[in-house]
Amino acid sequence: MYRTHILVCGGTGCHSNNSGKIREAFEQQIIERGLDKDVCVVGTGCFGLCAVGPIIIIYPEGAFYSCVKVEDVPEIIEEHIVKGRLVERLLYHEKALGNVAVKSLAETNFYKKQTRVALRNCGVINPERIDEYIARDGYQALIKCLTELEPQQIIDILKASGLRGRGGAGFPTGVKWQFAKNQDNDTKYVCCNADEGDPGAFMDRSVLEGDPHAVLEAMTIAGYAIGSHQGYIYVRAEYPIAVERLKIAIAQSREYGLLGDDILGTGFAFDIELKLGSGAFVCGEETALMTSIEGHRGEPRPRPPFPAVKGLFAKPTILNNVETYANVAQIILKGADWFASMGTEKSKGTKVFALGGKITNTGLVEIPMGTTLREIIEDIGGGIPNGKKFKAAQTGGPSGGCIPAEHLDIPIDYDNLISIGSMMGSGGMIVMDEDNCMVDIAKFFLEFTVDESCGKCTPCRIGNRRLLEYLDKITKGQATLQDLDDMEQLCYYIKSNSLCGLGQTAPNPVLSTLRYFRDEYEAHIKERRCPAHVCKNLIQYKITDACKGCSACSRKCPVSAISGEIKKKFDIDQTKCIKCGQCIATCRFGAIIKE
Amino acid sequence: MKKTIEDINKIRAAMQSEIILRDNTVADKEIHIIVGMGTVGINAGAREVFNALVDEVEAKELRGVRVTRDGALGTAENAPVIEVHVPGKEAAVYEKVNAAKAVEIVAGLIKA
Numbered sequence: 001m002y003r004t005h006i007l008v009c010g011g012t013g014c015h016s017n018n019s020g021k022i023r024e025a026f027e028q029q030i031i032e033r034g035l036d037k038d039v040c041v042v043g044t045g046c047f048g049l050c051a052v053g054p055i056i057i058i059y060p061e062g063a064f065y066s067c068v069k070v071e072d073v074p075e076i077i078e079e080h081i082v083k084g085r086l087v088e089r090l091l092y093h094e095k096a097l098g099n100v101a102v103k104s105l106a107e108t109n110f111y112k113k114q115t116r117v118a119l120r121n122c123g124v125i126n127p128e129r130i131d132e133y134i135a136r137d138g139y140q141a142l143i144k145c146l147t148e149l150e151p152q153q154i155i156d157i158l159k160a161s162g163l164r165g166r167g168g169a170g171f172p173t174g175v176k177w178q179f180a181k182n183q184d185n186d187t188k189y190v191c192c193n194a195d196e197g198d199p200g201a202f203m204d205r206s207v208l209e210g211d212p213h214a215v216l217e218a219m220t221i222a223g224y225a226i227g228s229h230q231g232y233i234y235v236r237a238e239y240p241i242a243v244e245r246l247k248i249a250i251a252q253s254r255e256y257g258l259l260g261d262d263i264l265g266t267g268f269a270f271d272i273e274l275k276l277g278s279g280a281f282v283c284g285e286e287t288a289l290m291t292s293i294e295g296h297r298g299e300p301r302p303r304p305p306f307p308a309v310k311g312l313f314a315k316p317t318i319l320n321n322v323e324t325y326a327n328v329a330q331i332i333l334k335g336a337d338w339f340a341s342m343g344t345e346k347s348k349g350t351k352v353f354a355l356g357g358k359i360t361n362t363g364l365v366e367i368p369m370g371t372t373l374r375e376i377i378e379d380i381g382g383g384i385p386n387g388k389k390f391k392a393a394q395t396g397g398p399s400g401g402c403i404p405a406e407h408l409d410i411p412i413d414y415d416n417l418i419s420i421g422s423m424m425g426s427g428g429m430i431v432m433d434e435d436n437c438m439v440d441i442a443k444f445f446l447e448f449t450v451d452e453s454c455g456k457c458t459p460c461r462i463g464n465r466r467l468l469e470y471l472d473k474i475t476k477g478q479a480t481l482q483d484l485d486d487m488e489q490l491c492y493y494i495k496s497n498s499l500c501g502l503g504q505t506a507p508n509p510v511l512s513t514l515r516y517f518r519d520e521y522e523a524h525i526k527e528r529r530c531p532a533h534v535c536k537n538l539i540q541y542k543i544t545d546a547c548k549g550c551s552a553c554s555r556k557c558p559v560s561a562i563s564g565e566i567k568k569k570f571d572i573d574q575t576k577c578i579k580c581g582q583c584i585a586t587c588r589f590g591a592i593i594k595e
Numbered sequence: 596m597k598k599t600i601e602d603i604n605k606i607r608a609a610m611q612s613e614i615i616l617r618d619n620t621v622a623d624k625e626i627h628i629i630v631g632m633g634t635v636g637i638n639a640g641a642r643e644v645f646n647a648l649v650d651e652v653e654a655k656e657l658r659g660v661r662v663t664r665d666g667a668l669g670t671a672e673n674a675p676v677i678e679v680h681v682p683g684k685e686a687a688v689y690e691k692v693n694a695a696k697a698v699e700i701v702a703g704l705i706k707a
Contacts, residue, residue: 007617060662125617132614143603255597256598264598264599
């Protein structure tokens with residue numbers, strides 16, 4: 001029996017920060033010191049606080065070590081494991097508490113306000129070991145469904161729980177399953193949308209990497225509920241760790257007879273196949289995703305018919321997002337009332353967000369619906385770094401919008417976000433401070449959708465490109481106020497005429513920034529000025545009198561635009577300057593400014 | 596090997612005690628046992644005490660009991676020393692503990 005568990009994060013963030021090597025070092029040195037009977041080393045999924053990775057957690061203390069390097073391994077073993085003393089210098093330091101060392105993960109502000117349902121096993125179990133999932137009540141929900149519940153009862157539980165699709169649109173999951181169950185057809189399919197494509201979103205990836213069996217179990221339950229015997233998981237090939245762990249999980253489930261014919265001796269048959277997507281954003285749209293699974297080019301088709309009637313291979317199909325599935329087993333086990341007790345009136349349960357951008361605690365958080373944006377950003381996220389001011393948070397990726405500071409106290413749920421011009425989306429949340437230009441942000445997202453438009457319908461293919469041209473003109477200071485009005489008109493035209501969700505939501509970033517930050521657009525047009533000093537064509541770099549004439553900037557300038565005499569004020573040749581910002585980064589006297 | 600429902604439940608029971616250590620309970624609701632493991636403590640058998648405590652927690656599947664190590668506690672002549680923190684009560688200090696006594700202490704906690 002192991003008395004000490006060393007948990008090493010194996011999520012993508014920590015993994016690319018060498019956590020694999022750290023795990024190997026622990027394993028090797030534990031054996032070398034003869035401690036392998038007492039101490040086990042476990043690779044887990046994401047702990048969430050990616051900003052301070054690689055993360056190591058050692059139980060029974062629950063000691064939370066952050067930013068660990070391979071060189072630190074011998075010290076941790078010698079001090080913590082052998083002598084029983086915490087390695088103070090590696091403990092996570094909570095800035096909000098005056099930079100004191102926090103001993104355990106549960107004590108951090110980051111964790112205290114979270115409620116983990118979909119992420120309950122992430123960072124707790126070894127995702128490559130089915131037994132650990134079983135120990136955490138894994139597959140108990142499936143057993144309950146197969147032995148105690150009729151398919152209709154399962155769907156009734158889901159309906160009563162109020163679970164809504166976590167992929168973005170928020171369609172009630174139980175209702176979706178009911179549609180598919182009502183179809184009279186021998187062949188039906190259960191699909192999982194793991195084609196997470198929003199810039200800055202990594203929720204589904206983390207669930208797959210940290211707890212793949214939760215998705216497999218829920219899909220099997222779905223198969224039983226609607227009368228399907230085949231499932232497909234559509235996952236992007238760019239998620240190699242997720243794909244690998246899914247493959248391992250499927251193999252283990254088949255070995256245990258949790259997938260395949262006659263599951264657990266109950267006579268029910270269900271199997272799951274992986275389909276790798278090559279990264280087209282449009283394939284996250286349900287009809288395009290199914291077209292892609294069928295082996296065709298991933299293009300959407302008009303709805304109706306909806307997938308529940310005529311989906312994959314023209315058979316009734318349900319398609320749910322990874323995070324939606326991750327909630328299902330818990331709802332079956334703990335009951336609809338338990339789930340419905342969390343959240344707001346119309347949005348139940350919890351939601352996972354991927355925090356990114358200008359925020360201290362970049363990472364993965366799961367909060368009850370109805371938590372305010374302020375709590376997420378200031379308490380859990382640790383606020384904006386470098387003392388900057390919060391400007392807006394972007395949710396919903398390229399389909400969503402910006403939430404300005406005035407709405408910081410709005411409780412987050414599906415309907416509230418839509419009412420303020422954004423959307424839940426899959427859960428990416430990008431925080432922006434005063435240094436972000438909102439026109440530039442809108443342009444960034446639109447560039448993304450223009451690239452990713454499949455080209456099937458004209459409003460999306462050409463309309464979005466025209467829209468981008470307007471934005472380009474604005475950021476170059478060449479637009480007129482007439483352009484601004486025309487642009488807004490075009491947005492509404494694209495929204496109402498595009499074929500699929502991608503085009504219908506593509507103008508949202510533009511519309512929401514126009515709604516809350518129209519003054520910034522007007523400053524670009526009327527005054528030829530970028531208030532955040534981002535748009536290159538509208539700013540100039542200048543050297544002020546604080547210049548000591550050290551020449552450091554002129555040596556760094558890649559285009560030799562800076563010249564002057566030593567110990568006298570230097571000067572920037574505006575015709576040569578490419579506004580790369582190297583000089584500002586180099587200057588030790590803060591003598592170079594943007595205006 | 597294909598499993599039956601009983602097999603799955605057996606695996607669950609066997610594995611639960613193995614990973615019970617990782618239950619990250621809320622700090623102010625759990626019983627916290629600290630074992631003083633300074634040099635003197637280790638010499639006097641603190642490691643055996645610590646191991647016995649952890650084994651006992653696992654064997655009895657006690658949730659919300661956390662056993663941790665710390666530096667030297669109490670005076671050297673009374674080592675090994677353990678401190679037991681029960682929420683809402685003053686910390687209890689036990690001196691000259693051995694493995695058998697540690698098990699006894701845990702048993703006392705469950706009753707209380």
